[in-house]
Amino acid sequence: MNADPRGVLTGSHFLDGDHAAAEGALAAGANFSAGYPITPSTEVVERLATRFPFTGGTFIQMEDELAASIAIQGAVWGGAKALTVTSGPGFSLMMEHIGYGVITETPFVLVDVQRGGPSTGLPTMPAQADMMQARWGSHGDYEIIALAPSSPQECFDLMIRCFNLSEKYRTPVLLMMDECVGHMLERVVIPSADKITIEPRRYTKKGPGETYWPYSLEECEGGCLVPPLTKVGDGHFPHITGLTHDERGYPAMNATAQATLLTRLTEKIRKNADDIITLEEDGTQDADVVVVSYGITARVCQPAIARARAEGHKVGFLRLVTVWPFAEKRIRELAERVSAFVVPEMNLGQIVREVERCAQGRTRVRSVTHAGGAVHDPDEIYKAIREVMA
Amino acid sequence: MVETKKSAAPKAPRGHVVVNSERCKGCGFCAQFCPTGVLAMSRGFNLKGYHPPIVADAAKCSGCDLCGMYCPDFAIYGVKNGRKPESGDA
Amino acid sequence: MNESYEATLSAPASAPVTCDTNPVEGWLRMDRMPHIWCPGCGIGTSVNCFTRAVEESALARENIAIVSGIGCTGRVAGYLLLDSFHTTHGRALPFATGLKLANPKTKVVVYSGDGDLFAIGGNHFIHAARRNLDMTVLCVNNFNYGMTGGQVAPTTPEFAVASTTPYGSVERPFNLPYLAQSCGAVYVARWTVYHVKQLTRSIKEALLKPGFTFIEIVAPCPTLFVRRNRLGDGLAMLKSYQENSVIKNGADTRECELGMTGQIICGKFVDIDRPSYLHNQVSHLRKVLGERYVIPDAWQGVVQ
Numbered sequence: 186m187n188a189d190p191r192g193v194l195t196g197s198h199f200l201d202g203d204h205a206a207a208e209g210a211l212a213a214g215a216n217f218s219a220g221y222p223i224t225p226s227t228e229v230v231e232r233l234a235t236r237f238p239f240t241g242g243t244f245i246q247m248e249d250e251l252a253a254s255i256a257i258q259g260a261v262w263g264g265a266k267a268l269t270v271t272s273g274p275g276f277s278l279m280m281e282h283i284g285y286g287v288i289t290e291t292p293f294v295l296v297d298v299q300r301g302g303p304s305t306g307l308p309t310m311p312a313q314a315d316m317m318q319a320r321w322g323s324h325g326d327y328e329i330i331a332l333a334p335s336s337p338q339e340c341f342d343l344m345i346r347c348f349n350l351s352e353k354y355r356t357p358v359l360l361m362m363d364e365c366v367g368h369m370l371e372r373v374v375i376p377s378a379d380k381i382t383i384e385p386r387r388y389t390k391k392g393p394g395e396t397y398w399p400y401s402l403e404e405c406e407g408g409c410l411v412p413p414l415t416k417v418g419d420g421h422f423p424h425i426t427g428l429t430h431d432e433r434g435y436p437a438m439n440a441t442a443q444a445t446l447l448t449r450l451t452e453k454i455r456k457n458a459d460d461i462i463t464l465e466e467d468g469t470q471d472a473d474v475v476v477v478s479y480g481i482t483a484r485v486c487q488p489a490i491a492r493a494r495a496e497g498h499k500v501g502f503l504r505l506v507t508v509w510p511f512a513e514k515r516i517r518e519l520a521e522r523v524s525a526f527v528v529p530e531m532n533l534g535q536i537v538r539e540v541e542r543c544a545q546g547r548t549r550v551r552s553v554t555h556a557g558g559a560v561h562d563p564d565e566i567y568k569a570i571r572e573v574m575a
Numbered sequence: 576m577v578e579t580k581k582s583a584a585p586k587a588p589r590g591h592v593v594v595n596s597e598r599c600k601g602c603g604f605c606a607q608f609c610p611t612g613v614l615a616m617s618r619g620f621n622l623k624g625y626h627p628p629i630v631a632d633a634a635k636c637s638g639c640d641l642c643g644m645y646c647p648d649f650a651i652y653g654v655k656n657g658r659k660p661e662s663g664d665a
Numbered sequence: 666m667n668e669s670y671e672a673t674l675s676a677p678a679s680a681p682v683t684c685d686t687n688p689v690e691g692w693l694r695m696d697r698m699p700h701i702w703c704p705g706c707g708i709g710t711s712v713n714c715f716t717r718a719v720e721e722s723a724l725a726r727e728n729i730a731i732v733s734g735i736g737c738t739g740r741v742a743g744y745l746l747l748d749s750f751h752t753t754h755g756r757a758l759p760f761a762t763g764l765k766l767a768n769p770k771t772k773v774v775v776y777s778g779d780g781d782l783f784a785i786g787g788n789h790f791i792h793a794a795r796r797n798l799d800m801t802v803l804c805v806n807n808f809n810y811g812m813t814g815g816q817v818a819p820t821t822p823e824f825a826v827a828s829t830t831p832y833g834s835v836e837r838p839f840n841l842p843y844l845a846q847s848c849g850a851v852y853v854a855r856w857t858v859y860h861v862k863q864l865t866r867s868i869k870e871a872l873l874k875p876g877f878t879f880i881e882i883v884a885p886c887p888t889l890f891v892r893r894n895r896l897g898d899g900l901a902m903l904k905s906y907q908e909n910s911v912i913k914n915g916a917d918t919r920e921c922e923l924g925m926t927g928q929i930i931c932g933k934f935v936d937i938d939r940p941s942y943l944h945n946q947v948s949h950l951r952k953v954l955g956e957r958y959v960i961p962d963a964w965q966g967v968v969q
Contacts, residue, residue: 191959216961216962217763217766217767219759219762219763238950238954238957238958238959239954239957239958239959240959241959241960241961241962242961243766243946243961245762245766247759247762247792248759248788248789248792249788251755251756251759252756252758252759252762252788252789252792253759255752255753255756255759255760255763256759256760256762256763256766257763258760258763259732259750259752259759259760259761259762259763259764259765259767260763260764260766260767261763261767262748262750262764262767263763263764263765263766263767263768263771263963264767264768264963265763265766265767265768265963267763267767281753282753282756285752285753393727416768417730417748417764417768417771418727418728418730418748418768418770418771419727420726420727421748422726422727422746422747422748422749423748423749424694424742424743424749424750424751425749425750425751426742426743426750426751427751427752427753428751435694435696435697435743436743436751593687595687598698598699600703600704600705601704602704602705602898602899602900603705603899603900604705604710604899604900604903607900607903607904608859608903625704641861641862643687643689643713644710644713644714644717644861644862644865645710645713645858645861645903646709646710646713647702647704647705647706647707647708647709647710647712647713647899648699648700648702648709649687649689649690649693649698649709649713652687652688652689
């Protein structure tokens with residue numbers, strides 16, 4: 186379906202990533218946000234607080250991130266489309282509720298505008314060091330969807346994609362920005378509402394009084410693993426709990442129920458990896474070395490790659506627009522024929538471990554680390570590319 | 576001459592209780608707080624080993640449902656006996 | 666062989682039975698009975714009062730949602746046949762906040778325990794009360810963390826024994842009515858589960874009153890707190906509530922502290938009116954933004 190024009194600020198704008206992300210949420214039809222101030226993400230909710238009264242939404246600043254991350258879930262069960270926004274320390278606080286959203290299958294978007302860590306770290310400076318936390322931060326086994334924008338324009342575009350994925354797969358989705366894309370100003374083009382496709386929320390077709398189980402696949406066809414939703418007041422009276430539950434939503438404290446539930450929840454994502462994963466590739470068909478990157482670092486790579494190519498080297502480039510689920514299939518395919526991967530990231534080596542895992546020792550993997558606080562010097566990346574060619 | 580007093584017809588109880596004995600956990604709230612002493616805890620017990628209440632004095636039940644309000648296990652409730660005026664009714 | 670017992674009294678033939686199922690069962694998820702609470706636990710009693718209060722309030726079932734946290738009282742949501750949400754430890758109130766803001770026509774009830782609401786959830790309690798969100802908070806206070814084995818809680822009386830204060834707690838407990846009042850709750854009451862009639866009436870009042878309404882429900886935890894402190898059993902506690910409680914409506918909440926001995930002051934302490942969060946939001950934004958303000962769809966016709 187098309188976006189609701191109420192939230193779409195059509196036009197050509199000069200915005201930073203934080204502001205573009207807010208506009209992306211509005212264009213996607215978000216009408217609820219709960220948040221807590223934390224640099225460098227605060228501008229997102231400030232903009233939502235300013236814009237919502239004109240688009241029919243509501244924002245509330247909660248008393249902490251624990252409250253924000255669950256208030257949005259209460260709102261979703263009340264029928265809203267919701268998001269919250271934070272950075273490192275707040276992201277850590279929100280971990281429990283990511284797990285709650287996964288197991289209750291509550292669709293929402295959680296934005297992490299990454300900054301230097303650990304702990305208070307570098308509040309006003311970029312990093313990409315929460316990438317593994319995005320995947321594994323909450324306790325227990327689960328899959329997660331996480332996207333990484335490389336520009337303010339992408340902050341807008343990918344925010345919409347995050348909401349669409351969250352509705353389609355009835356799961357929380359993470360938008361992993363960083364302080365650099367968050368605070369850099371660039372042209373952001375917002376199309377007209379009829380050019381924006383929104384994945385509608387799938388509600389149950391059961392009438393009030395009919396038996397509706399919130400985790401039953403009864404209304405699903407063709408191997409779909411996503412049960413339809415309901416909301417408060419529709420007369421279905423679901424019971425929603427973070428305890429391991431059966432398809433009725435009732436707590437089921439046994440290993441069989443655990444296996445059944447977790448299998449469906451993880452397969453819900455894994456079996457749909459091809460639909461969920463978006464990659465951008467350039468020159469990988471006959472590459473000798475492939476540079477794998479994401480977020481702002483994907484742009485910082487470009488001068489390094491251009492320089493190496495100008496010298497006649499066959500350097501391919503793979504950008505992970507979707508970081509989780511990880512592009513295992515593509516990396517494995519490339520590992521068959523390239524001699525090396527170079528993985529620059531603004532951390533001390535996180536996604537590179539996934540590349541190594543999928544390369545399975547068939548190809549060399551060179552990490553280009555950065556403790557954070559600034560983007561890489563492209564020279565470092567160029568040197569790494571040249572080094573693996575030797 | 577011996578006068579025989581006409582004995583008053585026994586008044587029908589104004590209410591009665593319904594007990595789900597298997598659900599009861601024998602806490603004793605109902606018997607303790609029944610305002611007219613209708614209930615007592617039995618010496619017998621249910622499948623789980625708890626002593627459910629028994630009706631010790633049915634006549635005293637008013638159907639006030641205090642037992643029902645106290646019961647933590649939803650195992651008992653009191654009902655007022657409905658009355659329709661009928662001819663011959665005392 | 667055990668002697669048999671008489672299960673029911675048979676009513677005289679002239680008196681028709683007015684109903685044959687416990688009327689409370691209509692509000693319960695009977696497919697999940699029996700519940701997990703211990704013999705003599707007061708939570709079930711409070712649920713009885715709650716369902717009767719809901720019945721009397723005439724609120725439509727689809728317009729009530731129940732949110733609870735983690736703990737024995739947290740299990741209440743799982744047994745009620747309403748839109749029911751069993752959330753994370755301490756976070757029932759913020760979940761309820763989001764729910765209410767997205768769906769204001771729903772009467773949101775938060776039903777949770779003393780540890781969940783006032784230890785880990787303490788921060789959320791003070792802010793929800795401060796905001797005067799329209800919701801009813803029922804706190805079953807059994808003076809410890811029951812589900813996890815009877816640990817000390819912010820309401821554990823001084824010198825009482827708990828599993829993590831095996832020689833007695835040395836902390837001063839919260840005075841819940843005082844705390845609720847000072848944070849801005851518009852209705853504050855305390856009852857014990859001995860006071861079933863008053864509690865039922867109070868819950869109904871709290872449900873029907875707009876704003877942040879709070880009731881502390883004092884209840885026994887026979888298996889843990891009561892046993893560890895050698896206070897007898899659930900029944901002994903209810904008799905003790907009967908003996909030691911005094912009803913003082915309008916009492917000064919500062920004087921409502923609870924200890925191992927002494928009076929249990931019960932009653933309705935606060936019943937005031939303050940505009941709710943939603944009301945303030947709409948009226949203020951209308952004033953400031955005029956015609957440009959777009960009220961959320963779900964609030965149309967609900968929030969005045």
